Amino acid sequence: MDRIMTNISVLVSGRGTNLQSVIDAIENGDISGAKIVAVISDKKEAYALTRAKNHNIPGIFADPKSFSSREAYDDCLLDILKENKTDLVLLAGYLRIITGRLTLAYENKMINIHPSLLPAFPGLHAQKQALEYGVKVSGCTVHLVEPALDGGPVILQKTVPVLPGDTEETLAARILIEENKAYPEAVKLFVENKLRINGRNVTILE
Structure with a gap:
């Protein structure tokens, strides 16, 4: 029996390089049984919307200034997600803090990627934080989204060395390669139902 199609919606704020990596994986068949239904x-000027358009994916600009509160904005997003029958939500360079409206509605069905080895260096400028701390290894973390900022259970991590003379920009560029x-x-594992979540522990099935 064919696997049910997983509808993916992606929340973005900027360039959308991680969005592109998922689009490419779906289009080249590495991720099967999934479709991006909305970006x-x-x-308004996020290049990620252009990427969506280039691949005939519906792109939606939802203006936060049109809403009286963060909760009201997230209610709007929730309506869009439901209208598109979203099964999985990806945060791909999405810079707004998400309220419990979304995290509860998509518990264990919302994934984010962060440019550090969480729980180290959550929040903004993670690469700068890593350099200032003097770590020898950094990387990225794909995790489930919970109300706590960058605090959800870890799905997988990839590492990069911190090199002598690294700047925030050079370290970020090296980490981005691993993010992509x-x-x-991680999306492939979710779509193939290979993630088992037990509290903070995420087990990957063979």
Whole structure:
């Protein structure tokens, strides 16, 4: 029996390189049984919307300034997600803090990627935080989204060395290469129902 199609919606704010990595993985068949049904941005000029258009994916700009509160905005997003029969929500460079409206509605069905080895260096400027701390290894973390900022259970992580003379920009560029590998890998695991979640522990089935 054919596997049911997984409808994916992606929340974005910027360039959308991780969005592109997932689009490519779906189009080249590495991720099968999944379709991106909507790309939703809080920034009208986000290049991620152009990426969506280039692949005939519906792109939606939802203006936060049109809403009286963060909760009201997330209610709007929730309506869009439901209208598109979304099974999995991806945060791909989405810069707004998400309220419990969304995290509860998509518990264990919302994934984010962060440019550090969580729980180290959550929040903004993770690469700068890593350099200032003096770590020798950094990387990226794909995790489930919970109300706590960058605090959800870890799905997978990839590492990169921190090199002498690294700047925030050079470290970020090296981490981004691994992000573009890790995100499609995590999405594939979700779509293939290979993730088992027990509290904070995520087990990957063979």
